Amino acid sequence: MSVQLGRNRKLQVATCFAVDRNGKLLNMTKDDLADRVEIVTLNAKEDLHKQIARLEVKPDVILSKMHKALGSADEESKKCIDNYNALLESDYGETFKRINMMPLECEKVLVDRYSMVGFLKRVTSVVVKANAHGCACDFPKWLSCVKGEAIPDHALPPFPIVVKPKSTAIKQMGVVFNKDGLYSFMKASEGTHFSLEQYVPHSGTVYKIYVVGKHIFVGCRPSLPDFDPSLASLQKTAHEIQGTCTEYTTTEECSAYITFCSNIITNRIGKVDCKTLYDHAMQESGDLLEFETVSYVREAIQSEWGIDLFGFDVLVDKNTKEHYIVDINVLPGYKGVDRFLYHINKLFLAQGEKHAVSADVAQLRQPDVLRQYCVDNLPQWRDVAPATLDVACLYGTPAVKISHGTDTVLATFYDPHQPERRIHDEKSFLHNISKALDAAGVTPLLHTVEAGYFGRGNHLGCFSTCLSDSRTLAELLGSTGDREKAFSALGRALYKFHSVIENEGFQEGARNHHFEGMGGVPECFMLLETWRRKCLMKGARVVETAGWREVVEVLEGKDVETAKKVVLREVKSKHSTQVVLGHCDLTFEKVLVKMDDTEAALLSPGFCGPDLVVCDFARVYTRLMLVCAESEADILLRAAVTAYFSSKSPQEPIETADIDVFVSDCKAFIPIVSILGMYKALLLVGETYQDDALLLQAALEECHRFKACHTS
Numbered sequence: 001m002s003v004q005l006g007r008n009r010k011l012q013v014a015t016c017f018a019v020d021r022n023g024k025l026l027n028m029t030k031d032d033l034a035d036r037v038e039i040v041t042l043n044a045k046e047d048l049h050k051q052i053a054r055l056e057v058k059p060d061v062i063l064s065k066m067h068k069a070l071g072s073a074d075e076e077s078k079k080c081i082d083n084y085n086a087l088l089e090s091d092y093g094e095t096f097k098r099i100n101m102m103p104l105e106c107e108k109v110l111v112d113r114y115s116m117v118g119f120l121k122r123v124t125s126v127v128v129k130a131n132a133h134g135c136a137c138d139f140p141k142w143l144s145c146v147k148g149e150a151i152p153d154h155a156l157p158p159f160p161i162v163v164k165p166k167s168t169a170i171k172q173m174g175v176v177f178n179k180d181g182l183y184s185f186m187k188a189s190e191g192t193h194f195s196l197e198q199y200v201p202h203s204g205t206v207y208k209i210y211v212v213g214k215h216i217f218v219g220c221r222p223s224l225p226d227f228d229p230s231l232a233s234l235q236k237t238a239h240e241i242q243g244t245c246t247e248y249t250t251t252e253e254c255s256a257y258i259t260f261c262s263n264i265i266t267n268r269i270g271k272v273d274c275k276t277l278y279d280h281a282m283q284e285s286g287d288l289l290e291f292e293t294v295s296y297v298r299e300a301i302q303s304e305w306g307i308d309l310f311g312f313d314v315l316v317d318k319n320t321k322e323h324y325i326v327d328i329n330v331l332p333g334y335k336g337v338d339r340f341l342y343h344i345n346k347l348f349l350a351q352g353e354k355h356a357v358s359a360d361v362a363q364l365r366q367p368d369v370l371r372q373y374c375v376d377n378l379p380q381w382r383d384v385a386p387a388t389l390d391v392a393c394l395y396g397t398p399a400v401k402i403s404h405g406t407d408t409v410l411a412t413f414y415d416p417h418q419p420e421r422r423i424h425d426e427k428s429f430l431h432n433i434s435k436a437l438d439a440a441g442v443t444p445l446l447h448t449v450e451a452g453y454f455g456r457g458n459h460l461g462c463f464s465t466c467l468s469d470s471r472t473l474a475e476l477l478g479s480t481g482d483r484e485k486a487f488s489a490l491g492r493a494l495y496k497f498h499s500v501i502e503n504e505g506f507q508e509g510a511r512n513h514h515f516e517g518m519g520g521v522p523e524c525f526m527l528l529e530t531w532r533r534k535c536l537m538k539g540a541r542v543v544e545t546a547g548w549r550e551v552v553e554v555l556e557g558k559d560v561e562t563a564k565k566v567v568l569r570e571v572k573s574k575h576s577t578q579v580v581l582g583h584c585d586l587t588f589e590k591v592l593v594k595m596d597d598t599e600a601a602l603l604s605p606g607f608c609g610p611d612l613v614v615c616d617f618a619r620v621y622t623r624l625m626l627v628c629a630e631s632e633a634d635i636l637l638r639a640a641v642t643a644y645f646s647s648k649s650p651q652e653p654i655e656t657a658d659i660d661v662f663v664s665d666c667k668a669f670i671p672i673v674s675i676l677g678m679y680k681a682l683l684l685v686g687e688t689y690q691d692d693a694l695l696l697q698a699a700l701e702e703c704h705r706f707k708a709c710h711t712s
Helices: 022-026 048-054 075-089 093-099 104-109 113-130 179-188 231-240 262-267 277-283 291-305 340-364 367-377 429-439 473-477 483-502 504-514 523-541 546-556 559-570 613-627 630-648 656-668 670-684 692-711
Strands: 011-017 037-043 061-065 142-146 161-165 172-176 193-198 205-212 215-222 244-247 256-261 309-316 323-330 390-393 399-404 407-413 445-453 456-465 470-472 579-581 591-594 600-602 610-612
Touching: 011 340, 037 048, 037 340, 048 075, 061 093, 061 340, 075 093, 093 340, 104 113, 113 193, 113 291, 113 323, 113 523, 161 179, 172 179, 179 244, 179 256, 205 291, 205 340, 215 277, 215 291, 231 244, 231 256, 256 262, 277 291, 291 309, 291 323, 291 523, 340 367, 340 407, 340 445, 340 456, 367 390, 367 399, 367 407, 407 445, 429 445, 429 456, 429 483, 470 473, 473 483, 473 591, 483 579, 483 591, 483 600, 483 613, 483 630, 523 610, 523 670, 546 692, 559 656, 559 670, 610 613, 613 630, 613 656, 613 670, 630 656, 656 670, 670 692
Parallel strands: 011 037, 011 061
Antiparallel strands: 142 193, 161 172, 161 193, 172 256, 205 215, 205 309, 244 256, 309 323, 390 399, 399 407, 407 456, 445 456, 470 591, 579 610, 591 600
16 A cells, blocks of 8 residues: 555644634635635534544644633633533544644633733743843833732832733723822722732833734834823823723822723724834834844744744833833734735644644654555665565664665655754755755765645655665774774765755755855854754753753853854864855764775755855864764864865865864864754753753753863
């Protein structure tokens, strides 16, 4: 039976809302929908498991929102939550959790303002650490209190204070200007527990930030004005915001407070067009909102919750320019967001493709399935019985070796869990890379694994010829083979790999489509910043250990930026900074060497980005330092470098001085590759990997290496 890959149909999206929002939120008619997406509606008030069982095509993606039911005590809301929990406990529960874009745990945080404040404080704390050079970001000074209990003066935030009931279901709020006003408002309110927030002077404007995946949209809406606490002024303000001004008896100068509903204030000017964050930054030159800070907040929320559809409110202090994150909502209304249907459909499709590709790759990794796929698709094995194929995983790599007699091939598949900066495969990036590597003789290509998913093709992996009678470089280093020959072979293989960037086919395909602006930041420096941010964002979810805390000390310091400057000053060879196709994942388990040690092949190039020549050789050297003495590491590095330059300029003699300078540059680059190794280990912690302690230890070792090299 042949192996079935792909999903040649429309993407099935099931929506499940406690309150019917299909018309309000998605407003999807057949004309609105992309040709590739079909929406089905689940009724949260009825048995969800039975509804899914009746569907002819099961959902690829589910979008739920139970917030209204969580915040209500009526029987209908309770029924919605009971049905949701029953689905989680059913045989479909694990699938539901995997494909649902809005976990209930996120919504539970937003039911009361106490837990919301705690979450926003964590988010702003992470943003401040990650965005060391940006503007300040915080939650206003805050206090929780209970109706009827006395509050010490020293514990109160500065007046004016915005008073909000703990339950987000109660919309009525107040602004008070002294303690008597605070007690008076709480006494009259239907709430029993309250959140007290310092009022931020923000010129009457709240920035409504909407997020759809990586897209950020900004809308400016009216908010509370800056207050004059005189009675006449408060009465006028209350009228303008459709609130009330309540007087009370006090010895204080101000004898009134304002009661208002936030949704009435923000909605009173009707629809407001939202711009993308980039357009807002470009067009509103005098605006106080900082592009980078908002981007960090979005990233911190996504890292903490793993969701892609949410919004948050930002107030910017008109005096200090400090940004305050004062509210957050999941799956908001997206009022004024242009082409929202287009963006959410793209997000649905990306989520559906990710789940489907991961499932198909997992299927292909099963030995019996892989044997059948080889017989069906590789010409040399068309007449071979699947059971006669020998399948073996190569330890430390995503590659699989398949053999029949003396005929051996390697299969390498897409790994969705690697923390690499991936390009969306819209123009067949991986396929273009595979073709270019084949043309350069780096990885002779036998077959690409491709399938269609919801109306678009996707690349899952490839089969390539395998060096006969070969072993990994890691195995060779543990034996008695000729190591210098092996590292000379590695140098020649690296040259072929690097030079692909000049290959005509590569330039027509991958480079022009995916590497526009080749004079930009090399991949190693780009990943330093990208992975640094991700590690800091992820910090809240990683188990706190002594090792983790030691690593974080480096992450939060300025050592990385300093090291980059020092390293670039120390690099002397003109060859070191040449931009090439970088390997980015060069470990000795991912290098195959023929038994006679004259030829090598590179496995699993991972994300291939424009990078510096010296970076890959520095990776080689740091790996060598783990397995052999420094004197031998120097000899083997020189063997690889010498072979590299011999391949590059076969007609020109190699000057010893040139080799010496390049080797020196490789050693100078150790801090950069060490910190990258540290980040990568930290990013893998808590994903699908069980050896978190080992990953933390690996990160700590790289941290120590970085410190030692940087200090020296």
